[in-house]
Amino acid sequence: MKTTILSTLITICFLQYSFAQDYRFGKVSKEELQQTVHPQYPDADAAILYREHKSQIEYVPGQGFELVTEVFERVKLYTKEGFDWATHKVKLYEGNGGDKESLSSLKGYTYTLEGDKINENKLRNDGIFENKENKYHNTTTFTLPGISEGSVIEYQYKVRSPFVSDIDIYRFQESIPVDKVSLEFAAPEYYEYKYYQKGWLSFSINESSHTKKISNTSFVRSNNVGFTPTESKAVTRELNYLEKKYSVLLSNVPPIRKEAYAGNLDNYTAALQFELSYIKFPNDPIRSFTSTWEDVSKTINKYDSFGDELETNNYFKDDIDQLLSGVTSENEKILKIFEFVKAQMNWNGYLGMFANEGVKKAYKSNTGNVADINLMLTAMLRYAGINANPVLVSTKSNGIPLFPTMNGFNYVIAGVEVQNDVLLLDATNKRGEIGLLEAKLLNWQGRIIRKDGSSNWVPLSPKEHAVNNTMLSGTIAEDLSITGNAQNRFTGHYAMEYREEYGAINDDEKRKKIEKGKGELETSGITFNNLNIPYKPVELSYEFESFDAVENISGKLYVSPLLFLTEAENPFKAEERQYPIDFQYPFKDRYLIALDIPEGYLVESLPESVTFALDRNAASFRYAANASGNKIQVSVELSMNEALFLPTDYANLKKFYQMLIDKENEKIVLTKT
DSSP states (O other): HHHHHHHHHHHHHHHHHHHHHHOSSOOHHEEEEEEEEOOOTTTTTEEEEEEEEEEEEEEEEEEEEEEEEEEEEEEOOOOOOGGGGGGGEEEEOOOTSSSSSSEEEEEEEEEEEETTEEEEEEGGGGGEEEEEESSSSEEEEEEEESOTTTEEEEEEEEEEEOOOOOOOOEOOOOOOOOOEEEEEEEEETTEEEEEESSSSSSOOOEEEEEEEEEEEEEEOOOOTTTSOOOEEEEEEEEEEEEEEEEEEEEEEEEOOOOOOOOOOGGSSSSSSEEEEEEEEOOTTTOEEESSHHHHHHHHHHHHIIIHHHHHOOTTTTHHHHTTTTTTOOOHHHHHHHHHHHHHOOOEEEESSSSSHHHHSHHHHHTTOHHHHHHHHHHHHHHHHHEEEEEEEEGGGGGGGOEEEEEESSSEEEEEEEETEEEEOOOOOOOTTTTTTGGGGGOSSSSEEEOOSSSSSEEEOOOSSSSEEEEEEEEEEOSSSSEEEEEEEEEHHHHHHHHHHTTSSOOHHHHHHHHHSSSSEEEEEEEEESSSSSSOOEEEEEEEEEEEESSSEEETTEOOOTTTTTSSSSSSSOOOSSOSSSEEEEEEEEEEEEEEEEEEEEEEEEEEOOOOEEEEGEEEEEEEEEEEEETTTEEEEEEOOOOOOEEEGGGHOOOOOHHHHHHHHTEEEEEOOO
C-alpha cells in the first residue's frame, strides 16, 4: 500500500511539473534552470526540452507558392560535454536561376540562474557567422553566448524557400533526450506529398484538411471616353482550395544510444521525410517528380547540371583520343580513363549529385565536387564506347533511401555494366580502385540511372573479402619478453584503409599507430611496400618486442600465443540490440604464429583446436595449436562472410564473439623439464 501511494505521489509531482512548463519563447522557468540532471536519463549531457517545427506552403501574391518553415527550440545544458548543443547550423540552398532560401527572424537567448534571479544573455551579431560553402549552399551558424553548466538556451528563426520539392527531414530523436517535440506540415491540394517514417521508434501521424482562401488584387484600367480621365480599378479575385495538414506530437523521446558496429545512427533515428510526388493545378497536366523510380530517373536527367553534363564531351575529346590510341581492350580502356581522371582531377571536398561549376570548367581548373568529377568520368567512358551510367548513392551519414526519392541521395559515382555485374568507380579518391569504394559509400544499394530513363538497384558492398594475412615468429627470452618479427599482407578494404591511415604520415607516427592498443609492445624496422600503389596488396613488416605476453606463476610459464593480436574483450556487451550490426565489408583475418620456447622448458598443455560458425555460415572461426620439439605453432582464422547482421542475429553473434575471444585468450602452459 505504501509503495502504491508513493508511486502515485511521484507521478502526480512529475505531471504537475510537466503541465507547469510554458513552451512559449522567453518563458523559461526557474524549475528548468534548477534542474541538475535529467529526471529519466541522469547521464545525459544535455536535453531538448522543447522542439517545434512548423512548415507551410503558402501563397505569396505575385510570386506563387513558397515553403515557409518556423523553428523553435529550447535546450538544457547539464555538463560541459553538452555545450556543443549551443551551436546550431542552418543550411540554405541557392538555385541556378537566382532563386534562393532566406533566413529571417533569428533570435536566441541564454538563461542562467543567479540566486532567485534569471539572467538573460541575448544572441548578437558577433555570434552569427555566414559561410558560402559552394555555388548552391550557404550556411548560417550561430552560437548562443554566455553558456555554463545548468544554462537553458532557446532560439527561433524562419526560413523562406521557393523550392517546395525539397523538404528537410524532420527529426524527433537525438543522441540526447527530447522531452517534447511538435511537428506541423501543411500543403495545398495542388502539391501531393508522400511521407516515410524512419527509425525504430513508432509514432502516429495525424492528418486533417480545411479550406483556405487566396485573395489576389490587380488593377484594371477602365475604358472611359470623352473628357473623363482614365481610371484604374482594383479587382480582387478569390480562390478557395483545400489545405492538407500533417502533425506529430511526441513526449519523452529516449536518446539514441551508440552501439558497437552500429554504423550511422541517423539511419535508426526516429524521423519523418516528406517527398514531393506530383503537382496538379486546375486545368494543367500532372507534373510527376518521385512517384516511381522512373519519375526520379527522368526528372534528374532533365537537370542541366546532371543530364546535360553527361552529353558534353568536346572539352576532353582530344585528350581521351590520345590516351586510348592503340587500346582495344575494354577493360584497359576503363582502367586508363579511371586512372586519368584520378590523376587529372582534385576533389574539393563537396558532396552532391549535381555538377557545381560544370564539368567543362572543372576539367579546366582540375578541381570539382563529387558530381563534377564522376559525371565527367561517366561521360568519358561513354565517349570510349563503354556502357557507363551514373549511380546515385547515399553516404552512410545521409541515411538509406528506401523509396522513390531524389533528396535521399547525396553522392554520385560511375557504374559500368558488364555481363551480369556492375563495376563501380569513384574518381574522387586518389587511392581508390575499380570496384572498391570507400566505407562511407557502402550503404546498402545505389540507383543506376540510364539514358533511356530506366533505373535499377545496384549492390554497393564488395563481393570479395578484405584479407589480413599476418605471420609472427618470435622467441621467448629468459626475462619473459618475446622478440621477433611480423609480416603482414592486406588486400581490399584493409589495403585501402592502410593507405588512408599511413600514406601521408612520418615514420614516428607510423610506429605509434602500429603500437597503439597492443599493450606493452615496442616496434622497430618498420617497412611498408605498395603503400601508395593501388591494385597491389599493402605489405608491412617490422621487428617487435612484447613484454606482457608471458607470466611466471609458481615456476610455470603461461603464454598468450596470439601475443598482441587478440581482442581483450567482447565489443558486444548489451543484453539486447536495437540496431543492425554493420561490419562495413566482409573480411578474413588469418594469423600464423610460430614461437620458440626457452631451453629447459617443455609444453605441458595447449589450447584445444576448435572450429565453429554462425547460421548460413555468416561467420566462422578456426583455431589450431600444435607443438613439436621446442617450437609452438598456432593458426587462427576469423571469416566474416556477411557484412550486415539484423538485431535478431545479435544474441548468436554476441555468443560467437565471446567464444572466439575466450579461445584467443587461452594460455599455453610451459613447465620446466
